[in-house]
Amino acid sequence: MPKVKQKRVGFLIDMTPLVDITFLLLTFFMFTAKFKSEADSEQKFFIERPKASADTSKLPEVNLAIVKVAFADSTKADTAYYFTMTNKDEFLQVKNMTTSLAAEQKENAQLQISLETLDELLSNVQKINNETKFAIDADRSLPFNWIYSAMDKLRKNRFTVFNYVTETQQ
Amino acid sequence: MSGGGSLGGGGSKSKRGNTKRKTKERKGFHIDMTPLVDITFLLLTFFMFTTTMATPQVMEMSLPPEVDTPIDVKCSELLNILIDDDDRVMWYYCDGLLEEVTDTKKVREISFEYNLRDDIKNKLIIALKVSEHANYGLVVNILDELNLAEMNIISELTGTGEDRRRKFTIAKLTELDYEKIAAEMPMESGIFESDEE
Numbered sequence: 001m002p003k004v005k006q007k008r009v010g011f012l013i014d015m016t017p018l019v020d021i022t023f024l025l026l027t028f029f030m031f032t033a034k035f036k037s038e039a040d041s042e043q044k045f046f047i048e049r050p051k052a053s054a055d056t057s058k059l060p061e062v063n064l065a066i067v068k069v070a071f072a073d074s075t076k077a078d079t080a081y082y083f084t085m086t087n088k089d090e091f092l093q094v095k096n097m098t099t100s101l102a103a104e105q106k107e108n109a110q111l112q113i114s115l116e117t118l119d120e121l122l123s124n125v126q127k128i129n130n131e132t133k134f135a136i137d138a139d140r141s142l143p144f145n146w147i148y149s150a151m152d153k154l155r156k157n158r159f160t161v162f163n164y165v166t167e168t169q170q
Numbered sequence: 171m172s173g174g175g176s177l178g179g180g181g182s183k184s185k186r187g188n189t190k191r192k193t194k195e196r197k198g199f200h201i202d203m204t205p206l207v208d209i210t211f212l213l214l215t216f217f218m219f220t221t222t223m224a225t226p227q228v229m230e231m232s233l234p235p236e237v238d239t240p241i242d243v244k245c246s247e248l249l250n251i252l253i254d255d256d257d258r259v260m261w262y263y264c265d266g267l268l269e270e271v272t273d274t275k276k277v278r279e280i281s282f283e284y285n286l287r288d289d290i291k292n293k294l295i296i297a298l299k300v301s302e303h304a305n306y307g308l309v310v311n312i313l314d315e316l317n318l319a320e321m322n323i324i325s326e327l328t329g330t331g332e333d334r335r336r337k338f339t340i341a342k343l344t345e346l347d348y349e350k351i352a353a354e355m356p357m358e359s360g361i362f363e364s365d366e367e
Contacts, residue, residue: 015203022210029217050310052229053318059228135228140307144253144300147309148342155233163228164310 043082043110045070050140052166059165060133063087065125066165067118067154068110069138069146079146081118084110090128097124115149122157134162229313234339247293249284251277251312252343253304254351259312268354274311281319286326295337299347 047070068082085091095106100117113121125132134154138147154162245264252260252268259271261280271277285294296316300309316338324334343351 012200015207019203019207019210022207022214026210026214026217029214029221033217033221035220049226050307052227052310052314057228057230059226137226138306140305140310142306143302144304144306144309145302147306148300148302151231151233151340155236158235160235161230161232163230164313165226166229166310166314168227169314 043068045080047137047139048141049137049165049167051169052164053169059135059163061086063090063129063132064135065132066135066137067150069136069142069150071139071142076141079142081113081115081150082110083113083118083121085125085132087129087132090125090132093128094121094124097127115153118150119153119156122153122159126157126159130158132159134159135165136162137165229310229317231313243295244293247290247295249280249294249296250347251280251296251298252347252351253298253300253308253312254343254355255301255303256357257305257308258355259308260351260355262350268350270355274308274315277312277315278319278322281316282322285319285323292327292332292335293337295339298338298340299343300340301343 047068063086065083065085068084069079070082072078072080085094095101095111098117098120100120101111101113105111111117111121136147136150136154138150151162154160249263250261251271252262254260259274259277260268261271261277262268263284271280281296284290285292285296287294298309298312298316320334320336327334
């Protein structure tokens with residue numbers, strides 16, 4: 001007897017709830033998404049931030065200048081300073097005023113600098129906008145000396161109130 | 171138009187005398203949602219992977235401005251917390267003996283206790299002296315404990331009519347501090363050596 005060919009019945013799944021939820025999540029993630037800044041995408045190192053619990057305030061977003069301190073390479077022998085500002089116009093002005101910066105360095109959104117250049121940059125920031133808030137973003141395994149030197153430069157340029165960037169302690 | 175349809179508009183009217191309107195047969199229709207869902211999932215995964223949920227936090231730090239002339243401080247109003255090269259945390263009050271702190275949480279208790287002593291309330295200066303080779307993470311932990319103590323102190327002081335004036339400074343370890351550590355809190359390895367002799 002010839003086999004009875006079973007007729008394939010096409011079936012449909014109601015995708016509406018799936019689409020609902022997906023759109024909901026999509027809009028949520030779209031609105032909460034914060035993209036890496038130009039300076040962050042240039043960054044080739046990773047900073048393991050120190051953990052703290054007391055202060056719950058978040059990093060300010062306007063008029064912020066960040067001094068990053070991180071190991072220069074994987075040998076962890078030397079440390080490098082990085083400097084960036086969120087206000088692009090002011091950052092450009094500061095960069096143009098700073099004489100110890102090389103011309104090609106002025107293109108960067110994040111400057112790798114020496115302590116002396118940091119000093120000059122800070123004094124220029126003070127001239128352009130003394131309302132600028134400062135944050136020190138440093139790796140937790142660094143020797144304190146490096147951070148102290150940066151703090152000292154900040155203090156010399158009359159930025160006596162600043163922030164340490166930390167991570168929430170679990 | 172519908173008039174020329176196969177049902178024959180005029181004919182149906184005559185068959186059912188009382189119904190004026192023609193009841194059209196509703197056909198359910200489906201939109202193929204697959205491409206829509208494809209794109210949506212693509213975007214969803216993209217945004218899910220690019221978002222960083224944990225925004226960094228900050229700890230505020232205010233340094234006393236630079237002064238050229240050193241100011242004399244009453245010994246009874248000074249509490250020193252030292253961190254040495256090997257990340258040992260020690261403290262002493264006035265010209266007392268060094269004491270090692272094994273758990274950073276102890277720093278909070280010390281600050282709380284001394285800041286609320288009746289004779290030095292609101293006058294105490296806490297000086298955090300840190301070795302150049304100490305670990306930055308540890309320093310932040312100590313600062314964090316001091317900040318936590320500050321919250322307790324403020325809540326203790328509210329109602330007493332006094333405003334909290336915090337006095338705090340951070341500095342490097344001086345030669346004198348190194349001498350004090352060497353005299354009162356020598357390295358453990360040194361102790362073992364002397365035991366063997």
